[in-house]
Amino acid sequence: MHSFQTLAASFEERLSKYPPFPEEPNTLYEPCQYLLQLGGKRVRPVLCLMANELFTEISEDAWHAALGIELFHNFTLIHDDIMDKAPLRRGNPTIHARNGLTAGILCGDVTCIYAYESMANITTALPQVLHLFNRTAIEVCEGQQLDMDYETRSDVTLEEYIRMITLKTSVLLACSLKIGALVSGGLGDNANKLYAFGKNLGLAFQLQDDYLDAFGDTTKLGKQNGGDILANKKTFLLIKALENADAGQRKGIEELLVADGPGKVQEMLALFTATGADTACRDAVTAYSKLAFECLEDVAIPSKRKEPLAELAHYLLMRDR
């Protein structure tokens, strides 16, 4: 069994030894390669490899799937950054900021196709893998669309928000795990439990992200709290605060949403606390984490083999920044 660090390092090594993109046309592939090498935690491919290693030695199929998943994730980042007008990704210029809109669109497109090409190399359970991958890819697009739609709506419910982050974030983590199981020939029930583990883990992670953006330890965060508040982003905290607020608190929140002053973050944080939104968010993180670990326990594999996955989940959920 391999740890997260070991698998992430092996994945990086493969990426640099076998770069997925050719050299020419350079105007197309240089930005793709640039973004892929910016790094990131490589959580999705490693989840796929770990799920695979629950059942067998890590197979070539699992490596193909891991690469396909990471390329797909990159594709979504490239296009999401255009839609979000984001100038930076991991502290570096985004492709559209660096190479223009056309490059952003086309590099995203071709990265997506390379994801599919990596997937097409899988020899075990290829149709099942493809249908799951496609369904997930579709859900990720739907999640992004809902996220865009919600920007202009003021009546988004908590249920809608959870559905949106499930689609936009969680299903790809879930899919990564399940594909790792499928290409090992892993049987249905275990594969489905791993899927549920990933989905709940993703939700816990995303809600924790919402919480830390507002209440994280600023010294560890290395940046000011409240980015979401300044951007008027509809997070769990804001939606829950509006849900719980009495008339006065609601008025306060609504005034802050159109305000721009220096006290905006602090006043909003105070209202999140006063309405109990902060506690509700922490409780939700705890609840989804618990669900995730229960699903992992239900996988019919000796606990010893599940340790790397459990450790990775702890690492993702125990962070305070």
Added chain:
Amino acid sequence: MHSFQTLAASFEERLSKYPPFPEEPNTLYEPCQYLLQLGGKRVRPVLCLMANELFTEISEDAWHAALGIELFHNFTLIHDDIMDKAPLRRGNPTIHARNGLTAGILCGDVTCIYAYESMANITTALPQVLHLFNRTAIEVCEGQQLDMDYETRSDVTLEEYIRMITLKTSVLLACSLKIGALVSGGLGDNANKLYAFGKNLGLAFQLQDDYLDAFGDTTKLGKQNGGDILANKKTFLLIKALENADAGQRKGIEELLVADGPGKVQEMLALFTATGADTACRDAVTAYSKLAFECLEDVAIPSKRKEPLAELAHYLLMRDR
């Protein structure tokens, strides 16, 4: 054996009976459906069905492939229209013009994924089909990139231009035919001949497009000649004219490229003729058409069965507008 008209009508009927997109989220799928229903000749899916019918009765696999190919083609149209800043497609507003840039990007993305989902339903020769489809999709992206790159270059050679239109246009026609053969269990050599038929047919068609834009019968065209000339587009005619021009003619062409006057089109057409670029273009159309029909003749199938494909090729190449 079925004619082009019959197969195109059957394809349309299937599209409306089994719309590939779900209803929700409507903001995502309504524009996708809108563009798919704008029509077009459906040449690519019909080529796939016809190639399939060379060998067997048209199979469900061929229908899945035909739909996948048409969806993929739609995806490229949606994103190309953004990159080309095109306000209209088939006389109707493009998605990005109608629904915004975000919708344009995301509808293109999800249409591409639905293309892959349709392909994943294929049961015969799935890995071979996917690798060919992916290679083709990559080539189409590369062709689009070269097209963008060439916009800002003044030294594009005829060879480079032919390579660009091969990638951007021809390989998808070729791929459509070959996949139709592959899913019938069609053997390598016939499938490859069909691929070559499609590639040459595509080149003949594109070069004829270049010619007709300049010299087409305006009464049949229903629009003024010279759209490419007004846009300073690097077509076969312009590149060949520059190649053949003497010093005076070259100067004339270069001056017209930066000119904007009312006589621009007529003067450029005169230079195309004086340099023999018009004849060279017609000759190239004839040469690629001949190559295409030779490849079709080489397919080891009774000629009778090949008639619908030959008729479709004639229909595409004999148009004068």
